Amino acid sequence: MNKTPDRFEPPVPPHHTAGPGLDLQAVLRADSVPPPATLLERSDYVMPVVPIPTARYTDPAYHELEVKHMWSRVWQCAAWSFDMPNPGDTIVYRNVGQSVVLVRQHDGSIKAFENSCPHRGIELCASDSNIHHIRCPYHAFTWSIEGDCRWIPTEWDFPQFDRNNLPLRQVRCETWNGFVFVNFDDNAKPLLDYMGKMVEQWECWDFTTSRYRAVTAIVKCKTNWKSGMDAFLETMHVTATHPQAIQFAADTASQYDVWPDEPHFSRFHSMTGFVSDNSLDPLAEQDGFDLFTGMYLPESFGTPDGDLLPGETIRDGIARLTRQTYKERMNIDTTNVSEAELVDGNEYLLFPNFVLWPSWSNPIFYRFRPGNGPDESIWEISLFVPYEGERPPSGPIIELPEGGKLADLPGFEYLGFLLDQDVANFPQIQNGMKANRSGVLNLARYSDQRIRHYHETLERYIQGTI
Amino acid sequence: MAYQVTLLPSGFTFEAEAGERLSAAALRHGIRWPRVCGGVSECGVCYGEVVGGLADDPPAPAERLLLQRVPAATVMEGExxxxxxxxxxxxxxxxxxxxxxxxxxxxxxx
Structure with missing residues (x-):
């Protein structure tokens, strides 16, 4: 019995030495439905190639620097405002030792309060709820939901407190696109200034009228929060980490945009519907399409729907089936949605950890927060699903048990499989970072530049130059 | 000695020599089986669900590791x-x- 496989060396595709062969902008311009103008922009700015110290991912001292100089001064996403629609609805947001309680006000606005009793310091609110007052669970100090003090127990015993002048301390809080952000720096510039170019780049997508939070998972990760971020900032990892996707993902032809003087924003655009340059065989279009239907829409495989029509490319076929599926399953008409939004992956990062995809095929939002020290992180990932008509209520928030799979959670389905593949890398990344005796990571000039971009911003916070 | 392999859901059949690797036999019969690494248990792309006829042939460590990463759900309770x-x-x-x-x-x- 011959147990030796028929080994041979795959040839090196030509673009591996010459750069991408597929022109993303040309594809987008040729698509049947034109994309928003912002997707037809490309930044020519490329970050300088500098090594990244591994200590930033592994050293508890660096974690402390991040806490002291960065997390204390940045806008961080604390909630999705539609999860707290009614007056008195509260959401508790905690990160690196900070705790705030967000409260929907009677006038419809949202306030964020320091979640700490001025008396003995206990957190005033332990979890998300709906309340009439903010009442301390320890000794019953009571405030209105607007933050005005209503009652002090044994008031005669607190000469230092004046009930008429003991408001809850507020934390800066602003809303964009339905997301609630907080900033622990009272002198921070407004959120929209902080976002910079991302505001105009995002203008064509309004999640407050088009998407609802269908399901959320909370995943405890055994890796630094930045490694978690890094796993999704480029598509170079597709060939090794998501091998099943390379016959319909243009993983080597993605566009990575960073702009000078835009420290908080970067994005990528990754195309679907082309056989990757990393694929061994020069596949027929139909083969790539079969891989897609086999994985995402198995009911179409081998049916007339699953055969490319004369003249159709894989990209055309995927767009056709995606439109058909949205119509059949959700009665949503996508006739006017561009292929670039419908089938591609487009990812927008707001420093430090807010990541939102306008993409219809990967409709995700997530944030990574540090755990206790540099070796742990908490990943919250939600599906923001398109809807028409009345907004459906937000779906469940599910904490993934240790060793659990996202693929097993209702709603995540195939996307869960993909994300599980990324999570599988995490512990090995953290171990490998520590095993790296050179002490540096050597990032790709173009594909990895968004990683260098946020590192540069992070360093500027730590050095105090931003 | 040759055995018959049946592909599902198509029902297409082909012959394989005893001990022959599944994808090698398929390629020999002109079947296009997705792959990237060229058959050396590195990419994981060629996975399939063996529904019947699996002899005592447990996966080697490299294959076992790779199978943990391939998002293939069993459809018919095979392996x-x-x-x-x-x-x-x-x-x-x-x-x-x-x-x-x-x-x-x-x-x-x-």
Whole structure:
């Protein structure tokens, strides 16, 4: 019995030495439905190639620097405002030792309060709820939901407190696109200034009228929060980490945009519907399409729907089936949605950890927060699903048990499989970072530049130059 | 000695020599089986669900590790294996989307 496989060396595709062969902008311009103008922009700015110290991912001292100089001064996403629609609805947001309680006000606005009793310091609110007052669970100090003090127990015993002048301390809080952000720096510039170019780049997508939070998972990760971020900032990892996707993902032809003087924003655009340059065989279009239907829409495989029509490319076929599926399953008409939004992956990062995809095929939002020290992180990932008509209520928030799979959670389905593949890398990344005796990571000039971009911003916070 | 392999859901059948690797036999019969690494248990792309006829042939460590990462859900309560590694030692039934048999290949296929 011959147990030796028929080994041979795959040839090196030509673009591996010459750069991408597929022109993303040309594809987008040729698509049947034109994309928003912002997707037809490309930044020519490329970050300088500098090594990244591994200590930033592994050293508890660096974690402390991040806490002291960065997390204390940045806008961080604390909630999705539609999860707290009614007056008195509260959401508790905690990160690196900070705790705030967000409260929907009677006038419809949202306030964020320091979640700490001025008396003995206990957190005033332990979890998300709906309340009439903010009442301390320890000794019953009571405030209105607007933050005005209503009652002090044994008031005669607190000469230092004046009930008429003991408001809850507020934390800066602003809303964009339905997301609630907080900033622990009272002198921070407004959120929209902080976002910079991302505001105009995002203008064509309004999640407050088009998407609802269908399901959320909370995943405890055994890796630094930045490694978690890094796993999704480029598509170079597709060939090794998501091998099943390379016959319909243009993983080597993605566009990575960073702009000078835009420290908080970067994005990528990754195309679907082309056989990757990393694929061994020069596949027929139909083969790539079969891989897609086999994985995402198995009911179409081998049916007339699953055969490319004369003249159709894989990209055309995927767009056709995606439109058909949205119509059949959700009665949503996508006739006017561009292929670039419908089938591609487009990812927008707001420093430090807010990541939102306008993409219809990967409709995700997530944030990574540090755990206790540099070796742990908490990943919250939600599906923001398109809807028409009345907004459906937000779906469940599910904490993934240790060793659990996202693929097993209702709603995540195939996307869960993909994300599980990324999570599988995490512990090995953290171990490998520590095993790296050179002490540096050597990032790709173009594909990895968004990683260098946020590192540069992070360093500027730590050095105090931003 | 040759055995018969049946591909599902197409029902297409072909013969494999005893001990021959599944993908090698498939390629020999002009079947296009997705792969990237060329059959050396590195990419994981060639996975399939062996529904019947799996002989005593447990996966080697490299295949086992790779199978943990391939997002292949079993559809028919079979066992997910890599076609480049699993050997045909009995008549075998394999379930796998995205495998093009010569009969199915459209005229414009390469």
């Amino acid at each position: 997910i294996r890599l076609a480049c590694q699993v050997c045909v030692n009995r008549d075998m039934e394999v379930y796998r989307f995205g495998v093009r048999t010569p009969k199915q290949a459209p005229a414009d296929s390469q």
